[in-house]
Amino acid sequence: MADGRTVEELAGVLEREHDLDPDGLIRLLTAPEAEPLRRAADRVRAKSVGAEVHLRGLIEFSNYCRGSCYYCGLRAGNHRIRRYRMTPGEIIATARQAVALGLKTIVLQSGEDLFYTEKELCAIVSALKNMDVAVTLSIGERPKSVYAALKRAGADRFLLRIETSNEALYTRLHPGMSYQNRVRSLYTLKELGYEIGTGCLVGLPGQTPAMLAADLLFFKKLDADMIGMGPFLPAPGTPLAGAAGGEVEPVLRMMALARLLMPAINMPATTALSVKDNDGYQKGLSWGANVIMPNMGRREYKRLYAIYPGKRDIPPAEQLVKIKAVLVELGREVGRGYGGRKK
Numbered sequence: 001m002a003d004g005r006t007v008e009e010l011a012g013v014l015e016r017e018h019d020l021d022p023d024g025l026i027r028l029l030t031a032p033e034a035e036p037l038r039r040a041a042d043r044v045r046a047k048s049v050g051a052e053v054h055l056r057g058l059i060e061f062s063n064y065c066r067g068s069c070y071y072c073g074l075r076a077g078n079h080r081i082r083r084y085r086m087t088p089g090e091i092i093a094t095a096r097q098a099v100a101l102g103l104k105t106i107v108l109q110s111g112e113d114l115f116y117t118e119k120e121l122c123a124i125v126s127a128l129k130n131m132d133v134a135v136t137l138s139i140g141e142r143p144k145s146v147y148a149a150l151k152r153a154g155a156d157r158f159l160l161r162i163e164t165s166n167e168a169l170y171t172r173l174h175p176g177m178s179y180q181n182r183v184r185s186l187y188t189l190k191e192l193g194y195e196i197g198t199g200c201l202v203g204l205p206g207q208t209p210a211m212l213a214a215d216l217l218f219f220k221k222l223d224a225d226m227i228g229m230g231p232f233l234p235a236p237g238t239p240l241a242g243a244a245g246g247e248v249e250p251v252l253r254m255m256a257l258a259r260l261l262m263p264a265i266n267m268p269a270t271t272a273l274s275v276k277d278n279d280g281y282q283k284g285l286s287w288g289a290n291v292i293m294p295n296m297g298r299r300e301y302k303r304l305y306a307i308y309p310g311k312r313d314i315p316p317a318e319q320l321v322k323i324k325a326v327l328v329e330l331g332r333e334v335g336r337g338y339g340g341r342k343k
């Protein structure tokens with residue numbers, strides 16, 4: 001092997017310097033052993049962001065989408081799913097329930113649905129801000145003017161995964177979309193003062209360890225505040241329905257590496273991870289994660305928001321009970337503040 005450095009040595013460099021060359025990252029993604037990586041990431045997580053796990057109430061308010069991402073069940077061409085839109089009143093009422101359950105961040109997510117006007121979206125954001133919560137948006141690519149108006153209305157954070165930082169793979173998987181515009185959108189959001197979240201899918205057809213290492217270095221260069229990553233799960237009604245899905249372990253390694261490269265980020269144990277693995281939350285939290293995003297929506301919406309199959313149908317209050325039990329088991333605690341990025 002050209003690279004003689006051991007997994008322990010490489011994890012040690014990362015733990016001390018929070019930086020590593022692409023070859024070292026690839027080694028850690030592919031080496032037979034990963035426990036030293038997990039332990040280093042867990043130490044850095046404890047030191048940098050502590051035992052607190054921030055809970056974000058996720059509201060999936062529309063499954064309409066103008067996009068055609070090859071992997072996503074919400075792609076415009078998927079006529080097998082029934083589409084829904086929550087009304088502004090419904091969205092606000094759902095947020096109120098989440099706040100009553102003690103959540104301090106509301107995440108508004110939808111497909112790329114141009115139905116809601118800028119004015120309507122701003123009114124929803126301000127209504128939520130009156131509930132004394134942090135507001136995160138996850139609504140895809142919009143013009144800078146819309147991002148700016150939503151920021152003025154009070155939105156705090158924005159999630160926009162790059163999905164893959166490999167331009168060729170990105171272009172193959174996202175017909176009609178532009179890699180350059182996606183990157184530009186992230187920098188625009190940052191410039192406007194949002195905390196920004198990005199991330200990637202892990203285990204996409206054609207994705208290599210070198211591409212995953214490049215994703216991590218892309219996140220670091222962007223100085224993202226939040227990183228969300230999950231396994232690719234083949235979705236019915238999509239061109240990749242018959243493809244092999246991503247595995248759990250590479251996702252966990254990516255999470256550990258993200259934590260080591262960017263000690264203060266907020267990073268969820270994602271829903272996709274918990275769908276692929278019954279112990280996904282526990283594992284994610286042990287490999288660097290410090291966030292969980294319980295779904296606050298009604299069961300029929302949750303079912304229809306079919307980005308990928310297999311989402312469990314557990315009412316919000318019960319989800320919180322389960323999550324809290326996981327935290328107790330791991331010696332962690334529910335985050336008390338809004339859970340913004342530690343400076």
Ligand code: 5AD
Binds near residue numbers: 072163230234
């Ligand atoms: N499997 C896993 N994650 C998916 N996403 C979209 N489709 C899938 C899939 N089939 C992820 C994308 C998107 C996020 C909301 O869901 O990364 O950004």
